[in-house]
Amino acid sequence: MNDSTAPRWPRPYWRQPGENVLLQFYVFGGFARDLAIPAGRYDSRGLPEGVELKRFQNAVLRDWEGYPLAGALGEVLREESPEVYEAARRAPEVLVIRGELADPDSLDYLRDTLGVIAGLLDVGGGAVLDPQILSLFAAEDWRRRYLVPGGAPPRNHVLILRREEEDAAGRSRINTRGMRKFGRPDLDLRHVPDTALDRAGALCEQLVELMMLGADFVDGQRLEVEGLATALAVQRGIDEAEFGHAYVALRWP
Structure with missing residues (x-):
């Protein structure tokens, strides 16, 4: 062709x-x-x-x-x-x-x-x-x-998982698998309150799409999220056991 x-x-x-x-x-x-x-x-x-x-x-x-x-x-x-x-x-x-x-x-x-x-x-x-x-x-x-x-759609290429935080009742972690197909770290939204799960899930999907289309985030970068009074700070790392490669952690306020 x-x-x-x-x-x-x-x-x-x-x-x-x-x-x-x-x-x-x-x-x-x-x-x-x-x-x-x-x-x-x-x-x-x-x-x-x-x-x-x-x-x-x-x-x-x-x-x-x-x-x-x-x-x-x-x-x-x-x-x-x-x-x-x-x-x-x-x-x-x-x-x-x-x-x-x-x-x-x-x-x-x-x-x-x-x-x-x-x-x-x-x-x-x-x-x-x-x-x-x-x-x-x-x-x-x-x-x-x-x-x-x-x-x-970008959502079809990744898996988005949720599990309860072990050390905080009423809080969850939302993370992805599959972002390495796009040369990007997987996402790990931490300490998300149960009342914000829908909002955090939507944010995760938005970030997946941005990263799939080429965006990336640097360590220490701060992300403004509509409805949150405090920006989310980006923490980059590598966790072979959890993700098999790099990740971006964002801790919910």
Whole structure:
């Protein structure tokens, strides 16, 4: 496909590179020996440089220590989507899409990668796993979520979680998973009162969209939030155990 024929997915708030983008997806199914991926029908130019597709027999990949349908992640996936989980587990093959690239000034890399996944679903793929958002999709569910004209809403690309603060009754933490797909830290809104959960959730979605479109935040920056008398101070850090990469913490007043 000629580059000029594919619609651009711009990042109007991008100013300079953040951390590297990490893409990782698993497509379970049965595929022809000579794999021809009709990605062009989805405005994709193929996988971006630095991202590779590898093909495995599912029975062989199950012996890998990091097999995504096993362990803690596997338990989560089986509980949330038992039928899709079982279909993925029984699929003869797994196509693994994985790689890193320098944080770019457009989301064309994401458009191209999603187009490849869509093409794989047309030629034998039955389920897609996005481990960064702890989600396993049947083919039709994935299509409905991501094959949206102009690109799926930012909220569809991330997981937003809530849990109670251990040391403060009536307070919660709201955080994201999946922002590394955009070369941006995950968000961690801390000490949110139960009365402000809707407002904090909306703020989280707004920040996800800004960061997906290129915005970033520096340590110590203060964010003014409508309705709050006190600005939220940005605290940046890296937590491999919690997020697997960088995070931005904001403590609710």
